[in-house]
C-alpha cells in the first residue's frame with residue numbers, strides 16, 4: 001500500500017464507518033454507490049468496494065506481492081466526497097445519533113432506522 005498521508009493534526013471526524021453503503025458525490029465515480037471497505041481517517045480517505053479501481057503494475061516481491069503483474073485495486077477516495085446511504089429507505093441521507101437507555105446508536109436522518117452496527121477493529 002502506498003498511500004500518501006496528508007499531514008493533519010488528527011483524524012478526520014466522520015460518521016461513516018466501515019461496512020456502510022455510501023454514494024460518491026464528486027469526481028470520476030460521481031453518483032455511484034458502494035460499500036466502504038477500509039477507512040483511513042488520518043489521511044481523510046476511505047476505499048469503497050469496486051469503485052475508483054486503478055491498475056497497479058507490480059514487480060514480484062514489491063509490497064508483499066507474490067507474483068509480478070498488473071493488479072486492480074480500489075484507490076482510496078476522500079471521505080468528504082462520500083455520502084451515507086440508508087439501507088432501509090435506500091436514499092442518501094445523513095447519520096444522526098439517537099441517545100437512548102442503551103447508549104448512542106447511529107440512525108438514518110430520514111427514516112430513523114438504526115444504521116449497521118459499528119464494525120470493531122477498523
Ligand SMILES: [Zn+2]
Pocket residue numbers: 086087088089090091093108109110111112113
Ligand atoms: Zn433511512
